[in-house]
Amino acid sequence: MLDFYDRYGTLIYSVILRAIKDTAMAEDLTQEALLRIWNRIGTFDEEKGNLEGWLVTVARNRAFDYLRSVRKNPEAQAGNLEQWERTQPGVLSVDQTERVSDRHDVLAALNSLNPEQRFVIELTHFEGMSQSEIARRMQKPLGTVKGLVRSALRSLRSVLVGADA
Amino acid sequence: MSEVLKSSGCEQYEDNYDLYVLGSLEEPEAASLAEHLASGCAYCHSQMKQAVGRVGSISQAVPLVAPPAHLRRRLSASLGVAPVARPNRLPWLIATAAAMLLAVMTVWQFRTQLFEREVPRNLAAESTRVSGMLEILAAPGTVELPLADLGNQSLHGALYVHKKLGMAMVVDKLPSAPSGWVYESWVVASNGQTRPIESFDPDAHGRAISVLHGPIEVSDFRRMLISMEPVGSASAKPTKLVFQGAIPRAG
Secondary structure (H helix, E strand, O other): OOHHHHHHHHHHHHHHHHOOOOOOHHHHHHHHHHHHHHHHHHHHOOOOHHHHHHHHHHHHHHEEEEEEHHHOOOOOOOHHHHHHOOOOOOOHHHHHHHHHOOHHHHHHHHHOOOHHHHHHHHHHOOOOHHHHHHHHOOOOOHHHHHHHHHHHHHHHHHHHHHHHH | OOOHHHHHHHHHHOOOOOOOHHOOOOHHHHHHHHHHHHHHHHHHHHHHHHHHHHHHHHHOOOOOOOOOOOHHHHHHHHHOOOOOOOOOOOOOHHHHHHHHHHHHHHHHHHHHHHHHOOOOHHHHHHHHHHHHHHHHHHHHEEEEEEEOOOOOOOOOEEEEEEEEEEEEEEEEEEOOOOOEEEEEEEEEOOOOEEEEEEEOOOOOOEEEEEEEEEEHHHHHHHHEEEEEEEEEOOOOOOOEEEEEEEOOOOO
């Protein structure tokens, strides 16, 4: 377990800390996520999937779940991915060709966005915010935020597809 | 990338896959996409797979921050086994836990010697769970709380709570989980938040234990749940609820 922690603890802690920005709570959630991952890791098929991606998914979901409970956010739909995964055996085994594994490419793609686009991506991807919450945070109309998120996602897709080609 | 043909109406979901994966897509768009996916649209399923990869890659691009050194010590402490003083209560439970630990260690040693390969991780997890339970049961100050069954199941349960070490749940008469499913324990906090604890399997007699490590204030929690989850899933909420136990206030 401690070897596992030494190898992946920084990644899991970083994902959780980035989302909740509270070191004490991040420690609690990291410990909880690690025990959860450890108890389930026997069911993970390494040949089919990307272990780091799975770890990040578990850590991110735990952090977002906590944030949504704190925010009492009725809009966001926690668990959409899990709901879909249950209908897709082996989906955590996303084909390696469908992964953008190069951290440099991802950072370059994020840097290619304008500041507002990057901001909304950070709020959706790293803090689990819904578009309504982002609209309140940015004090912009919901329609404007949806357009901003849409354009940011399209830019990201095009850059990442190009980098992955 | 995908050679799957787009069906009519797929365009409206083009910008929603990533948000759906993140759980950030709101209604009515989320329900609409869920319904469309349930219809079996191959194009949208292929797009969802790409979105999972894309979101996962972006999430991994967080700035890496080393956790504080005491987190490792804390984790290590939560896994350790304290010297066990002979307890004067619940001899059958201690005996069961000890027997489970002995069985785990025997299988562990046998497999290690026989195959000379890495110990299966679920055995390691079982050993950790039993060790944690023994530690809580043996510690002075541990309180036993019966779990009042809120459903109509014939399950019996109890909680053993130690303020510093954590909480161990014991249930009886739990049938084996169907193939492809595993039991998972959850705790419902006073604020209504549901937190997963761990996945586990009952023994041949239907007895199972689940341990939540770390300092705990039992008044912060309302209920313990047991659900069945698909093997390998990381659901944030119970999928099939099989047991709800109300946590009484400690006297």
